[in-house]
Amino acid sequence: MTAPQPVNSDLNDRIPLYGEDFTAEPEHVYSQLRARGPIVPVRLAPDVPAMLVVDYETALQVLRSPHVFVKDSRRWQDTAPPDSPVLPMMSWRPNTLFADGERHARLRPPVENSLALVKPAQLRRFVQSSSIELIRRFTGRGHADLLGEFAAQLPMLVLQQMFGCPAEIAQDMVAAIAALWDGTDPQLANQYLEASVTDLVRYKRARPGDDVTTRMLEHPHGLDDDEMLHQLIITMGAGAEPLGNWIANALYLLLTERRVADAVATGSVALDEALDQVLWQFTPLTNYAITYPRHPVYLGRVLLPADEPVVISMAAINTDPALQPAGQVPTGNRAHLAFSAGPHTCPASRPARLIATVALETLLDYVPEVELDDQQPLRWRPGPFHRALTALPVRFPAVSSLADPTSGGSECPHRSAR
Ligand code: HEM
Numbered sequence: 001m002t003a004p005q006p007v008n009s010d011l012n013d014r015i016p017l018y019g020e021d022f023t024a025e026p027e028h029v030y031s032q033l034r035a036r037g038p039i040v041p042v043r044l045a046p047d048v049p050a051m052l053v054v055d056y057e058t059a060l061q062v063l064r065s066p067h068v069f070v071k072d073s074r075r076w077q078d079t080a081p082p083d084s085p086v087l088p089m090m091s092w093r094p095n096t097l098f099a100d101g102e103r104h105a106r107l108r109p110p111v112e113n114s115l116a117l118v119k120p121a122q123l124r125r126f127v128q129s130s131s132i133e134l135i136r137r138f139t140g141r142g143h144a145d146l147l148g149e150f151a152a153q154l155p156m157l158v159l160q161q162m163f164g165c166p167a168e169i170a171q172d173m174v175a176a177i178a179a180l181w182d183g184t185d186p187q188l189a190n191q192y193l194e195a196s197v198t199d200l201v202r203y204k205r206a207r208p209g210d211d212v213t214t215r216m217l218e219h220p221h222g223l224d225d226d227e228m229l230h231q232l233i234i235t236m237g238a239g240a241e242p243l244g245n246w247i248a249n250a251l252y253l254l255l256t257e258r259r260v261a262d263a264v265a266t267g268s269v270a271l272d273e274a275l276d277q278v279l280w281q282f283t284p285l286t287n288y289a290i291t292y293p294r295h296p297v298y299l300g301r302v303l304l305p306a307d308e309p310v311v312i313s314m315a316a317i318n319t320d321p322a323l324q325p326a327g328q329v330p331t332g333n334r335a336h337l338a339f340s341a342g343p344h345t346c347p348a349s350r351p352a353r354l355i356a357t358v359a360l361e362t363l364l365d366y367v368p369e370v371e372l373d374d375q376q377p378l379r380w381r382p383g384p385f386h387r388a389l390t391a392l393p394v395r396f397p398a399v400s401s402l403a404d405p406t407s408g409g410s411e412c413p414h415r416s417a418r
Contacts, residue, residue, distance in 0.1 A: 164211025
């Protein structure tokens with residue numbers, strides 16, 4: 001029997017999940033990490049040690065033991081460097097993502113049940129009309145950045161409709177979120193965001209409708225205004241970024257891997273199966289589902305220190321050759337961990353999948369002969385948590401005008417050719 005392994009406390013010996021090497025070739029780092037065992041000491045940022053789980057079974061063990069591995073990050077936060085770049089993604093907030101036990105049992109159902117009631121046909125219409133609105137802004141030009149001009153913008157447009165958010169409030173919300181990303185004055189941007197979401201709660205209390213916000217307000221758990229505010233912010237906030245990157249990474253895969261594009265074009269692989277291939281290969285939320293052991297605890301043979309973040313590497317696990325033989329397009333295999341597992345598993349995987357599928361269908365219908373603009377090199381954004389391009393420049397034959405998407409006629413110029 002092998003002796004338990006103490007955790008390496010020397011920060012410099014830990015593999016960093018940041019820096020140029022990691023950003024450019026994370027797969028290489030994940031393979032090094034997997035070679036070291038199921039749970040490996042890493043650095044999330046220069047002064048932020050964490051334990052990274054890179055093995056499927058170990059990840060499930062952590063995610064399904066919420067009494068041992070808690071989501072409340074406050075004890076860790078008290079010791080974290082105050083200016084650390086990982087704080088915005090890890091700081092505790094009064095929402096379902098950071099809640100444990102009874103509090104989680106109170107906050108999650110209003111979110112989960114309300115998302116589950118989204119009607120597919122209605123959602124499909126929202127996605128089609130929002131996609132066309134974005135596509136028509138660039139089809140006349142013959143070139144576009146499909147990340148900045150399409151994938152990154154679409155989720156928020158669709159979420160606003162799902163949440164019954166009127167245009168004037170949506171505008172304030174988008175401006176506040178953009179200011180948060182710019183990072184110039186995050187406190188002020190946060191105040192604006194909270195003000196716009198509070199406006200939405202007031203508006204929906206006065207004018208209920210067939211939307212997620214109304215269903216959350218009417219949920220038997222009776223969330224108060226403050227609880228509503230924080231659950232709405234996490235639900236819209238947690239959704240937009242990974243969803244946009246899922247769509248962009250899918251376009252990247254289709255534009256760079258001919259066998260996948262051909263399989264989709266000939267119908268041997270459905271678009272939504274290709275979307276799973278993206279989750280196996282380029283999952284948008286890479287290292288997250290973070291928990292904190294309340295006490296020192298053994299996980300396998302490794303003694304985990306109390307309060308040190310335990311991070312699930314969905315990316316290292318999903319790209320493990322033991323799970324996923326290279327060079328195949330798997331059909332129907334959704335056993336990946338892209339949406340996590342256990343009590344905090346993503347409550348929106350179904351609507352997110354529908355949004356991504358319809359967005360890609362619509363884009364490929366309107367801009368079928370699209371190819372990468374190879375004059376502009378592709379770059380990935382830095383950071384331990386996501387797999388996200390900085391831009392996705394493409395070229396295609398320009399189309400002078402698109403029919404009005406609201407006209408209800410045969411709006412797509414290419415459908416008849418199929
Ligand atoms: C419509 C889009 C989406 C919405 C509204 C949404 C919403 C949420 C919410 C509210 C949570 C917290 C649940 C809880 O703690 O009980 C969550 C968790 C999560 N979501 Fe999503 N999400 C969306 C899209 C995505 C996508 C595209 C991915 C990745 C492919 C993703 C991956 C995850 C993961 C891994 C978690 C668990 C995080 C953790 O435990 O720390 N989500 N999502």
